[in-house]
Amino acid sequence: MDNRINTAIRTAGIENGHLAQLHDRFVALWQRCRKSGIQEDAEVSWDDLSGFYAESHRRYHNLRHVDHCLKQIDLAAPLMDDPDAGEMSIWYHDVIYEPCARDNEKRSAGFFAWYALGHFPDEFVADVRHLILATEHPEVVRDGDACYITDIDLSGFALPWKEFCRDNDSLREEQRGLSDASYHASTQRFLVNLYARSRIFRTDFFHELYEAQARDNIQRYLAECQSATDR
Numbered sequence: 001m002d003n004r005i006n007t008a009i010r011t012a013g014i015e016n017g018h019l020a021q022l023h024d025r026f027v028a029l030w031q032r033c034r035k036s037g038i039q040e041d042a043e044v045s046w047d048d049l050s051g052f053y054a055e056s057h058r059r060y061h062n063l064r065h066v067d068h069c070l071k072q073i074d075l076a077a078p079l080m081d082d083p084d085a086g087e088m089s090i091w092y093h094d095v096i097y098e099p100c101a102r103d104n105e106k107r108s109a110g111f112f113a114w115y116a117l118g119h120f121p122d123e124f125v126a127d128v129r130h131l132i133l134a135t136e137h138p139e140v141v142r143d144g145d146a147c148y149i150t151d152i153d154l155s156g157f158a159l160p161w162k163e164f165c166r167d168n169d170s171l172r173e174e175q176r177g178l179s180d181a182s183y184h185a186s187t188q189r190f191l192v193n194l195y196a197r198s199r200i201f202r203t204d205f206f207h208e209l210y211e212a213q214a215r216d217n218i219q220r221y222l223a224e225c226q227s228a229t230d231r
Contacts, residue, residue, distance in 0.1 A: 014063050022067060023050075026091060033084050034119050045115075052095045060170035061097040065156070066090060072152040076205055080145050085124060088112075089131035089149055099174045105136040141202060151206035157194075157217055158210035164217045188225055191218050 014022070023046055030042040053063045069090045077083035089112075096107040109132040116125045127145075134146035135153045156167050168187075175183050194200055195218045201207040 014067065018067070019063075022063065022070075025070070029084065029087055029091070033088065033124060035121060038119055040119060048115075049091065049095060052097075055097070057099060057174060058097060059173040060167055061094040061174065065094065068156060069093075069152050072155050072206075073148070075209075076148050076152070076203070079203075079205055080148055082127060082145060085127040086131060086145055086149055088124075088128045089135075090152065092128070093132045093135045093149075093153065100177055105133060109133045144203075147202040148206070151201045151203050151210075154194075154200060154214070155206065155210055157200070157214040159213075159217075161217060161220070164221070168221070184225060188222060191222055194218065195222070 026046050026049070027042040030045055034040070034042075050063065053061075053066065070087070073080075073083065073087055073090055077086070080086050092112040093105065093108055096111055097104050101107075109129045112132060113125055113129045116128070120128075131146055131149045134141055134150050137150055137153070141147050141150055157164065159167065171187075172183060178186070195215065199207055199211065200214050201209075201211055
């Protein structure tokens with residue numbers, strides 16, 4: 001990995017020692033899931049992937065977010081039908097990220113399907129693509145593993161308050177093209193809709209683990225936004 005990528009990843013909060021662990025984990029997953037007899041260099045795939053996540057416009061959608069999601073799938077893996085497909089979807093769910101674009105998940109899913117063509121069994125590629133698309137957070141998600149992946153993608157809402165605010169600040173930095181008024185209106189609209197759900201987390205596992213903290217964070221954030229508006 002060149003120094004430019006390495007520096008960008010450290011800026012995202014990933015130090016060299018942990019970066020090496022992420023590298024080893026990705027390479028092991030790639031080799032474990034690939035077709036029998038395929039001998040392509042997983043290192044090339046890692047360099048390509050980490051290069052995307054080190055793009056200069058990323059502040060939230062980077063390897064720190066992927067790392068957080070990997071920690072969550074480690075908790076849920078025993079309950080999932082195919083945790084390897086789930087993990088691969090986590091690695092690639094934000095591989096394409098353009099601020100303000102509305103099709104990043106669809107483009108990320110398409111990128112994986114193209115990039116993985118011939119490397120993995122067709123069914124595995126289709127499953128990963130489906131799981132990446134689940135991170136668009138449609139109103140209805142029916143199959144179990146997709147519910148786990150959507151919950152994992154939302155699990156940052158249940159971080160301790162200081163980290164929740166750090167992530168929100170990082171998301172704001174990515175949206176430099178929006179005015180403060182537009183950004184905060186969009187964020188509040190999303191959070192109000194999320195809070196209005198009967199459940200933020202679809203799976204019983206993550207609901208029991210994170211629902212209360214996520215609701216507390218969202219309620220506190222919306223109250224602070226309203227207070228700032230009223231001043």
